[in-house]
Amino acid sequence: MEKIIVRGGNRLSGTVKVEGAKNAVLPVIAATLLASDGKSVIRDVPTLSDVYTINEVLRFLNAEVGFDNNTVTVDASRELKVEAPFEYVRKMRASVLVMGSLLARNGRARVALPGGCAIGSRPIDQHLKGFEAMGATVKVGNGFIEAEAPEGKLHGAKIYLDFPSVGATENIMMAATLAKGTTILENVAKEPEIVDLANFLNKMGAKVRGAGTGTIRIEGVDVLFGAEHHIIPDRIEAGTFMVAAAITGGDVLVKGAVPEHATSLIAKMEEMGVQFIEEEEGVRVIGPSELKAVDIKTMPHPGFPTDMQSQMMALLLHAKGTSVITETVFENRFMHVEEFRRMNADVKIEGRSVIMEGPSNLQGAEVAATDLRAAAALILTGLVADGITRVTELKHLDRGYVDFHKKLASLGADIERVTEADEDMSTTEQTIITDLNA
Numbered sequence: 001m002e003k004i005i006v007r008g009g010n011r012l013s014g015t016v017k018v019e020g021a022k023n024a025v026l027p028v029i030a031a032t033l034l035a036s037d038g039k040s041v042i043r044d045v046p047t048l049s050d051v052y053t054i055n056e057v058l059r060f061l062n063a064e065v066g067f068d069n070n071t072v073t074v075d076a077s078r079e080l081k082v083e084a085p086f087e088y089v090r091k092m093r094a095s096v097l098v099m100g101s102l103l104a105r106n107g108r109a110r111v112a113l114p115g116g117c118a119i120g121s122r123p124i125d126q127h128l129k130g131f132e133a134m135g136a137t138v139k140v141g142n143g144f145i146e147a148e149a150p151e152g153k154l155h156g157a158k159i160y161l162d163f164p165s166v167g168a169t170e171n172i173m174m175a176a177t178l179a180k181g182t183t184i185l186e187n188v189a190k191e192p193e194i195v196d197l198a199n200f201l202n203k204m205g206a207k208v209r210g211a212g213t214g215t216i217r218i219e220g221v222d223v224l225f226g227a228e229h230h231i232i233p234d235r236i237e238a239g240t241f242m243v244a245a246a247i248t249g250g251d252v253l254v255k256g257a258v259p260e261h262a263t264s265l266i267a268k269m270e271e272m273g274v275q276f277i278e279e280e281e282g283v284r285v286i287g288p289s290e291l292k293a294v295d296i297k298t299m300p301h302p303g304f305p306t307d308m309q310s311q312m313m314a315l316l317l318h319a320k321g322t323s324v325i326t327e328t329v330f331e332n333r334f335m336h337v338e339e340f341r342r343m344n345a346d347v348k349i350e351g352r353s354v355i356m357e358g359p360s361n362l363q364g365a366e367v368a369a370t371d372l373r374a375a376a377a378l379i380l381t382g383l384v385a386d387g388i389t390r391v392t393e394l395k396h397l398d399r400g401y402v403d404f405h406k407k408l409a410s411l412g413a414d415i416e417r418v419t420e421a422d423e424d425m426s427t428t429e430q431t432i433i434t435d436l437n438a
């Protein structure tokens, strides 16, 4: 078993570079399936396990996929299969994003039902409502969702989402690009990753307008072509390093961070006493000697992102006073609270809120990551906890962070990643050294 071992107490300083965004690259790679002609070249792609998974899904569907030097190339010009099996969807829910492309391209798609995950039940009813409005027949059975367009082609429609779901906005947008007529999609998600996907689709020859606002219009075209695209920087990875700087009272330049993508996070951290300086290359973050408590409510963009909730919890545990975090996006995204308690955090759950009395006297402990952001948050807590923190279940971390421990070490953190055998060895070595010194 692999673990990350952190010894708390070091102040971070220096420069860290942000990767391309996981949540932008997954839908963009799914969209490459829409091109029946030409090759797509996607740059600034992070080497995350989720990227390897979506590439495998595309290969299974008969696309030719390469991944080298942070660049993914996709040739989807051959005839595609229509089915994404459970082995991929189980590994990564975002595999359902191939459904819109397959339905548009083939007139039929069969994708394993994703089911729930560690942060909630996560239904996809809004995706399916959109496909149905565009004329598809949708059937659910035997663990699969099957959608079929009449005579192989969807038609444009007016669709209002009950909630601005990121995945539903992306899936319906992709499906509508090759539909007959115009689709008007209302109450859509406004995340920067939606805008990135729309930009890529337009480079492929699609006619998408309004991404980043509450209404998106998609005029269907007959054919789409492979295109070249650079993925936007990962605002959640950037935010995680902003918290790392702040929690340690450090001074870190987060290179590549786009402040306009992080306005709610920066505003809240400023309220806590953190200083931000916009520089040409990114955002410099300077942590105060004492952090102030604040209240936070997660919301769809441009509200406070749920994907920063657990990292912010780590920061608030270290702040002076009472803080409240309310989670409104996911029904069950507080699994990490029990792990924080193992580190002596003074935190309690009340319905959809968590109440913290800070600063907690945080202590190193062995803790398990419950999802990818919880993995990062526990490591951040380890940076200021007294003693040694060991974080397990790193498969979650690898879904969303490239070389997280190496990047923190380069900023001065005392952190390493070991397999259990390595750790036994170093413990033995330490015992020998202690014996020799005795």
Ligand SMILES: CC(=O)N[C@H]1[C@@H](OP(=O)(O)OP(=O)(O)OC[C@H]2O[C@@H](n3ccc(=O)[nH]c3=O)[C@H](O)[C@@H]2O)O[C@H](CO)[C@@H](O)[C@@H]1O
Binding pocket: 022, 023, 024, 026, 094, 120, 121, 122, 123, 124, 125, 126, 127, 128, 163, 164, 165, 166, 167, 168, 189, 306, 307, 329, 330, 331
């Ligand atoms: C790969 C990716 O981009 N993942 C992000 C995406 O996930 P994802 O696209 O799954 O998130 P959604 O915005 O769709 O989900 C938000 C909420 O809406 C609910 N819902 C969603 C769809 C639906 O048809 N019915 C329904 O009830 C979900 O259960 C959840 O409670 O946006 C989330 C919200 O910003 C982020 O936390 C994830 O990191």
Ligand SMILES: C=C(OP(=O)(O)O)C(=O)O
Binding pocket: 023, 093, 094, 119, 307, 372, 373, 400
């Ligand atoms: C919840 C997340 O991702 P996913 O939707 O891929 O599970 C995340 O990135 O924090």
